[in-house]
Amino acid sequence: MKENNITKIGIVGLGLIGGSFGLALQNDKTIRLYGQDKYHLDKALELGLVHESLTDDLIPQMDIIIIATPVDTIPQIAKNVLDNIKPGALVFDTGSTKHKIAQAITGHPNRGNFLLAHPIAGTEYSGPEAAFSSLFKGKINMICDTHQTRPEILEKAQQIFDNMGMQTLEMDSQEHDKHIAYVSHLSHISSFMLGKTVLDLEKDEQNIFTMAGSGFASTVRLAKSSPDTWTPIFMENKMPILQALEEYIDNLQAFKVLLYRENRSKMKALLQKINHIGQIINKL
């Protein structure tokens, strides 16, 4: 795995996620980091997220390759990378959806070198400037369809995640996409549309400034997220998100009816039941 005791790691996509991997892996002096990014390479080098550029001809030299580009670009990049890796190399992606990527690489001769991963970590900021070394510390890392990854490759990946302080959990890729639609993608949509509603209605923005409290800021925080990252995520996870959205809209409609009919007791009972979510998120 190592030449002269140096592990060569290539990172494709040097935004918040890829860049933070670069920073988190730098503590280990036996690691040399190579980066590739259509738009952000110079910035990433300037910020020191990676040590040097990852040109395509260097791919076969890498011990590990991390793909952290927008989800819709991952299938093609994954196939290209798998076509060119050396034996024993580990490749993993970090996308927020997993099933389409799983499908794209099914049957690839080097499928066993690939691990589908999704570190559940992020902020509302994006790009290389948003990267920071502790992003993944203490976070959950979902890994999917692990029976398709060769055991020694899986172990190599596990070691990296362990060293970074992540807790790894396994799940089927389709199950992953269904659950993540509810607990992540739907929150982003609810937040984006809340932002839109308020922007539409408050033509005079001064009122948003003055009257919005910390509650609004918290609820609308995800509306700052990158459209370049999130448009592909929404598209890639279309069906589970449509289902989650439908449920959400139904619940809002039902609330509207309770309000319209001024049904206080039913509304209070409903809100009390929802309060239970507090016991769950307080443990996050």
Next chain:
Amino acid sequence: MKENNITKIGIVGLGLIGGSFGLALQNDKTIRLYGQDKYHLDKALELGLVHESLTDDLIPQMDIIIIATPVDTIPQIAKNVLDNIKPGALVFDTGSTKHKIAQAITGHPNRGNFLLAHPIAGTEYSGPEAAFSSLFKGKINMICDTHQTRPEILEKAQQIFDNMGMQTLEMDSQEHDKHIAYVSHLSHISSFMLGKTVLDLEKDEQNIFTMAGSGFASTVRLAKSSPDTWTPIFMENKMPILQALEEYIDNLQAFKVLLYRENRSKMKALLQKINHIGQIINKL
């Protein structure tokens, strides 16, 4: 205004807001605090939020009375209090809706002693245990229909808010309710219904624990809010909230159509436009 240089302040409703007023006002040793609360009086005395009980017969001795009960109870309490105050006393409420309260006290002989106020401060927690002295520091305090309050009473109120470090802004009570529906009440509903949707869909709560990140926690935070506080607020501000909800649901439906049709370019353009909210909330 003062007897023996002591200002007597009565607080009706000793939850998060009333209790925090008690704590914030204690720094001034010339103030004696009296509290009234159907459920929480003992707890509030034990926590030292106020110095002693405010029985109804003490109302005429108060220099200032703060009404911080659920919004649907404020109109009746405001009228009772105004019936019994001494000349020169200041009475203000802290409710999240203002117009119905304004209507309830219109024409009261002591209307000039009353100020409609709404300190835009709070957390998702409630009750006397949630109170803390710095809750209002640096926050906006909306005051409404101030031409109905006698100038010397208004000045007295302004002094208190200034001393507590709040920035006071004036607005018509109906305008206030319309704007606050969008920037506060709607966020609470979107958060409550997000909580409900996820709880409904994720029968196995373990998945919420493991897969929910900080984004979900932020968006659903307000779903922990007290049903006793919020059911009345939603009911009191029914019409503006129904309008805001309708807009919100329309926006979610429109998003669903973009997703269903996989209209990437329109979705990206939409999200980019919404990103503008970031520049606004970053200033909060």
